[in-house]
Amino acid sequence: MMTLRILSFSAAVIMLVACDPSVKNEKEAISAVKKILIDPSSAQFEGLFNPDPSKKPSKAIKLDANDVCGMVNSKNRFGGYVGATMFHYSYEDKHVLIVDGADDMSPELAEVMRQAIKFRCTLI
DSSP: OHHHHHHHHHHHHHHHHHSOTTOTTHHHHHHHHHHTSSSGGGOEEEEEEOOOGGGOSOTTSOOOTTOEEEEEEOBOTTSOBOOOEEEEEETTTTEEEEOOOOTTSOHHHHHHHHHHHHHHTTOO
16 A cells, blocks of 8 residues: 555656646747637647757847747647647747748748747757
């Protein structure tokens, strides 16, 4: 019985550590991202974090510890999930940078945007 309690407690601790409640401005970022999605109610967010401005790859990039980076998956016009895509939410500008996979976006432009988000979120 004691072993079961210890295992249950350990599992609860692991689950709490996996859900990082310390992401600043998480609700604001989620709300901003949902505003630009085709089906906001279908949005599934994962891997949200605040980027570290001390690790930004260039002084030319405006980056704040209050910004939010992460992944979002949502449904398209046909009702199917499109797959998780990266986003960056600028707290100062209240602006979202996301690659939405729109049909009118060339593959080249989509790749440039993906690299810009990686650069901003210092994921490279």
